[in-house]
Amino acid sequence: xxxxxxxxxxxxxxxxxxxxxxxxxxxxxxxxxxxxxxxxxxxxxxxxxxxxxxxxxxxxxxxxxxxxxxxxxxxxxxxxxxxxxxxxxxxxxxxxxxxxxxxxxxxxxxxxxxxxxxxxxxxxxxxxxxxxxxxxxxxxxxxxxxxxxxxxxxxxxxxxxxxxxxxxxxxxxxxxxxxxxxxxxxxxxxxxxxxxxxxxxxxxxxxxxxxxxxxxxxxxxx
Amino acid sequence: xxxxxxxxxxxxxxxxxxxxxxxxxxxxxxxxxxxxxxxxxxxxxxxxxxxxxxxxxxxxxxxxxxxxxxxxxxxxxxxxxxxxxxxxxxxxxxxxxxxxxxxxxxxxxxxxxxxxxxxxxxxxxxxxxxxxxxxxxxxxxxxxxxxxxxxxxxxxxxxxxxxxxxxxxxxxxxxxxxxxxxxxxxxxxxxxxxxxxxxxxxxxxxxxxxxxxxxxxxxxx
Numbered sequence: 001x002x003x004x005x006x007x008x009x010x011x012x013x014x015x016x017x018x019x020x021x022x023x024x025x026x027x028x029x030x031x032x033x034x035x036x037x038x039x040x041x042x043x044x045x046x047x048x049x050x051x052x053x054x055x056x057x058x059x060x061x062x063x064x065x066x067x068x069x070x071x072x073x074x075x076x077x078x079x080x081x082x083x084x085x086x087x088x089x090x091x092x093x094x095x096x097x098x099x100x101x102x103x104x105x106x107x108x109x110x111x112x113x114x115x116x117x118x119x120x121x122x123x124x125x126x127x128x129x130x131x132x133x134x135x136x137x138x139x140x141x142x143x144x145x146x147x148x149x150x151x152x153x154x155x156x157x158x159x160x161x162x163x164x165x166x167x168x169x170x171x172x173x174x175x176x177x178x179x180x181x182x183x184x185x186x187x188x189x190x191x192x193x194x195x196x197x198x199x200x201x202x203x204x205x206x207x208x209x210x211x212x213x214x215x216x217x218x219x220x221x222x
Numbered sequence: 223x224x225x226x227x228x229x230x231x232x233x234x235x236x237x238x239x240x241x242x243x244x245x246x247x248x249x250x251x252x253x254x255x256x257x258x259x260x261x262x263x264x265x266x267x268x269x270x271x272x273x274x275x276x277x278x279x280x281x282x283x284x285x286x287x288x289x290x291x292x293x294x295x296x297x298x299x300x301x302x303x304x305x306x307x308x309x310x311x312x313x314x315x316x317x318x319x320x321x322x323x324x325x326x327x328x329x330x331x332x333x334x335x336x337x338x339x340x341x342x343x344x345x346x347x348x349x350x351x352x353x354x355x356x357x358x359x360x361x362x363x364x365x366x367x368x369x370x371x372x373x374x375x376x377x378x379x380x381x382x383x384x385x386x387x388x389x390x391x392x393x394x395x396x397x398x399x400x401x402x403x404x405x406x407x408x409x410x411x412x413x414x415x416x417x418x419x420x421x422x423x424x425x426x427x428x429x430x431x432x433x434x435x436x437x438x439x440x441x442x443x
Contacts, residue, residue, distance in 0.1 A: 047325065048249040048395050064251060065396040071250035071303065082394055084401040084429070085249070085275075086333045089326025093346065124313045125322055128300040131352065132326035135345045166349040 002175035002192060007219035008143050010035040012101055012173045015141075016042050023047065023092065023133055025102040025115075026070040028143045032101055035222065043080075045097055047129040049088045052080020069129065092129065093136035100137035102130065104144045104169075106159040109185040109206040111169040113142065114161035127164075134165035146174040146203055153205040155179065155186065176200055178217055185209065190217035226388040226438045227417060231261035234411050234439040238267040238376050245332065245374035245403040246274040246284055250303070253396035255380040255413050256283030257441045262378075268292040273332070273374065275325060275399060277301035277309035288312060297372070299325035324352065329402055331372035336405035341370045374407030381430070384414040385421070388435030389428045397429060404434040413441040 003011065009031035016022060016032075018040040024030050033053060036042050044053035046068045053068060054075035062073040076082075083091075091097060106114040113134055117125035134140055147153050155172065172179045177200060178190040186208050191200055193216045201208050228234050235258060238244070244262070248254030262270075263286060270293045277298055278285030285308040287293060296318060301309050312318040323331075324346050334342055343366035347353040357368040379400045381390040390412055392400060404410045417440050 046395070048252070048398050050395050063394065065253075066394040067250055067252050071252075076394070082392075082397055084397050085325075085329045085399045086402045089329050093326055093330075093344070122314070124302050124310065124320060126300040126302050127322055127324050127352065129325040131324040131346045131350065135348070136326075163350045 001194060002146075003217070003219050004175070006031055006034070006222050008173050008175055010219050010222050011178065011217065012141065012143050013037065016040060017098070018042070020098040021045055021096065023097050023100040023137060025100065025130070025133065026128070027103040029101040029103055030068065030070055032143070045088075045091060046074070047088055047092065047133070049083045049085055050074070050076065050080065051083065051091075052077040054080065089129070089132055092132045095136060095138055097137040099139045099141065100133040101141050101143055102133060104142045104154065105161050106154050106156050107142055107144065107169050107172055107181070108156050108159045109181065111167045111181040112159050113140065113164045113169050114159040115164050117162055119162065130164050134168050139170055140168045141171040141173065142169050143173045146176045151203075153203055156205040176203065176217070179208070180211075187211050188214060190215055192217045224432070225386045226432065226435060227386050228437050228439050231257055231439055231441070232264060234258060234413070234437050235261045235265045238262060238265055240267050241269045242267055242375040243271040243273065243373070245377040245407050246272055247377070247379050247398065247400040247403045248284075249275050249395065249398040251279065253380050253392065253398045253400050254283055255378040257413050258378040258411060258439075259284045259287045262287055263290055269294050271295045271297065273297040273328065273372065275299050275328070276303055277306050279303065279305035281308060285309070288318065291317060293318060295319040295321065297321045297323060297328065299323060299328055322352065327369055328372065329399065331369055332374070332402050332406035335371035335373035336402065339371060341368055343367065344369050372406070374403065375409065377403040377407035377410040379404055379410060379412040381412045381414045383416045383418055383423060384412060384435070384438045385418055385423055387420060388412070388432035388438050389423055390414070390430035390435060391423060391427055392429055401430050404430045409437075410435050411437040411439070413439050415441065415443050
């Protein structure tokens with residue numbers, strides 16, 4: 001069974017290191033905040049000037065002065081702080097964040113990321129903080145469904161959509177697999193259990209290699 | 223005696239010329255000077271360039287100003303979000319020009335203007351469409367593009383508290399672009415929820431010192 005979106009977020013959360021400063025992009029990566037392992041202190045950064053993003057507030061605790069990058073109400077953890085935008089992006093561009101988890105339209109085998117425009121003439125493009133994050137955080141990982149709803153692979157030899165940044169993605173979490181992006185392209189670390197490698201390859205435009213220690217991708221029902 | 227308080231929203235936005243570049247603070251609805259945006263509608267300036275992270279939501283505040291058709295150009299990182307109906311209509315009709323720029327670059331370009339600098343080299347957007355036409359330069363083995371300062375004629379701000387000197391404090395993530403925009407415009411105007419006596423704000427808590435603020439108008443929540 002492919003993982004559900006919340007399970008992809010759960011899997012990505014398991015790799016977060018204790019003490020890490022992490023930015024969560026809008027969309028699928030935002031769900032990661034629900035699954036921070038209890039034995040670790042992770043400081044979540046939101047581009048709009050929040051360091052120490054906490055869980056969503058209860059209905060009676062919503063404060064519209066306290067929102068995340070997706071404009072949803074949030075809370076602040078004990079020890080959290082606020083900065084203004086220029087300092088927030090100094091944190092982003094200056095290599096002060098250990099990791100950014102981002103969404104994507106496409107990722108290439110060179111680690112190129114496309115996540116800001118599909119060139120749909122009906123929709124104005126929006127880049128937000130994606131380009132700053134993609135070149136600024138120490139490491140970039142992507143959470144994305146393996147294919148579009150129509151079955152078009154998002155994991156590709158080259159991105160068809162305009163790039164957000166070239167050569168930055170190091171790991172991809174999909175509903176089917178965990179894939180590292182190395183000097184020689186894509187290496188599959190984990191794969192869901194009821195899938196065989198040729199089927200995974202068929203859903204992927206680029207060539208995949210299996211890691212020698214390829215193991216099962218499992219996530220609890222969350 | 224220094225007294226930056228003005229009595230009305232009309233006084234707050236008086237004198238904005240046609241063709242002005244307006245820095246509009248806020249991220250989504252947080253820290254957005256919606257009352258000042260609507261006051262600019264009454265004030266009547268046209269052919270405006272607006273710098274704002276988002277292009278307004280619903281039909282009030284910044285969206286209402288856009289809807290007048292008097293904003294010819296917007297410099298923005300993320301114009302389309304849920305409820306950005308006015309912008310989407312104008313964009314589809316070709317009635318507004320969009321300069322899309324990465325969020326942190328908009329912010330740093332304004333900081334540069336505030337600091338009297340001539341620009342900076344940034345790695346952001348290298349290898350992408352947004353770097354096309356920009357001067358490229360390799361520094362210590364990494365490629366950068368030149369980003370130029372971005373100065374406003376006017377900054378519209380939203381703060382929590384002010385005193386008559388224009389010292390400002392903010393609440394939570396409503397701070398966002400306000401401090402940088404306050405520093406980067408010739409005329410900085412803040413709508414504030416509370417005006418307090420001089421000395422009532424702990425100096426350690428002042429985020430925007432009054433030197434960067436020209437007018438303050440009380441707009442209760």
